Amino acid sequence: NAGVMQNPRHLVRRRGQEARLRCSPMKGHSHVYWYRQLPEEGLKFMVYLQKENIIDESGMPKERFSAEFPKEGPSILRIQQVVRGDSAAYFCASSPTTASSYEQYFGPGTRLTVT
Amino acid sequence: AQTVTQSQPEMSVQEAETVTLSCTYDTSESDYYLFWYKQPPSRQMILVIRQEAYKQQNATENRFSVNFQKAAKSFSLKISDSQLGDAAMYFCAYRSAFSRAAGNKLTFGGGTRVLVKP
Numbered sequence: 001n002a003g004v005m006q007n008p009r010h011l012v013r014r015r016g017q018e019a020r021l022r023c024s025p026m027k028g029h030s031h032v033y034w035y036r037q038l039p040e041e042g043l044k045f046m047v048y049l050q051k052e053n054i055i056d057e058s059g060m061p062k063e064r065f066s067a068e069f070p071k072e073g074p075s076i077l078r079i080q081q082v083v084r085g086d087s088a089a090y091f092c093a094s095s096p097t098t099a100s101s102y103e104q105y106f107g108p109g110t111r112l113t114v115t
Numbered sequence: 116a117q118t119v120t121q122s123q124p125e126m127s128v129q130e131a132e133t134v135t136l137s138c139t140y141d142t143s144e145s146d147y148y149l150f151w152y153k154q155p156p157s158r159q160m161i162l163v164i165r166q167e168a169y170k171q172q173n174a175t176e177n178r179f180s181v182n183f184q185k186a187a188k189s190f191s192l193k194i195s196d197s198q199l200g201d202a203a204m205y206f207c208a209y210r211s212a213f214s215r216a217a218g219n220k221l222t223f224g225g226g227t228r229v230l231v232k233p
Contacts, residue, residue: 042121042223106159
């Protein structure tokens with residue numbers, strides 16, 4: 001059973017460009033979470049999605065950031081008009097369908113560098 | 116909102132010795148889960164150990180064990196017989212047990228870097 005997949009692993013964007021980060025959850029998982037890790041800090045929750053629904057986006061910046069998890073395909077975290085402060089590692093995690101499950105399985109992360 | 120605090124930015128341990136990492140948290144909830152994650156230089160987040168708040172018995176996983184003090188809201192990790200491969204960042208994390216929208220997210224501490232000396 002393949003783990004959580006994220007691509008690209010490294011992404012370089014110039015200020016003002018758009019960044020698209022992809023996450024394929026583990027097989028059978030329908031809950032996806034995005035976290036951001038700034039240098040030398042812990043992970044910070046951004047958004048929690050189920051298929052076709054945003055459940056909790058309390059950690060998402062109000063502007064420029066959006067996320068989706070379509071019925072088919074990976075979850076996408078989209079950052080428009082990137083700025084230097086967006087440089088960070090972005091992690092995706094997934095968990096199984098069952099509501100009682102509490103473990104989140106993490107992907108390897110995407111390191112975004114804004115030049 | 117819940118907060119997780121790791122007061123030790125860095126800890127150093129001699130190979131084969133024991134090191135204890137501290138973690139405190141703040142919550143008004145009575146039921147929750149606590150985790151320790153390891154992040155090696157590869158940046159992959161690896162679950163080390165988990166603890167359910169309703170269980171009084173401290174969790175253990177091979178050389179890793181926790182000291183869970185619910186009243187004190189403390190959740191320390193002990194690494195016994197330290198190995199070079201244990202060198203990494205360690206993050207403490209909290210998750211509510213309530214299966215509502217806001218209860219599914221993990222709240223992380225700032226991390227403790229563990230250095231293992233040969």
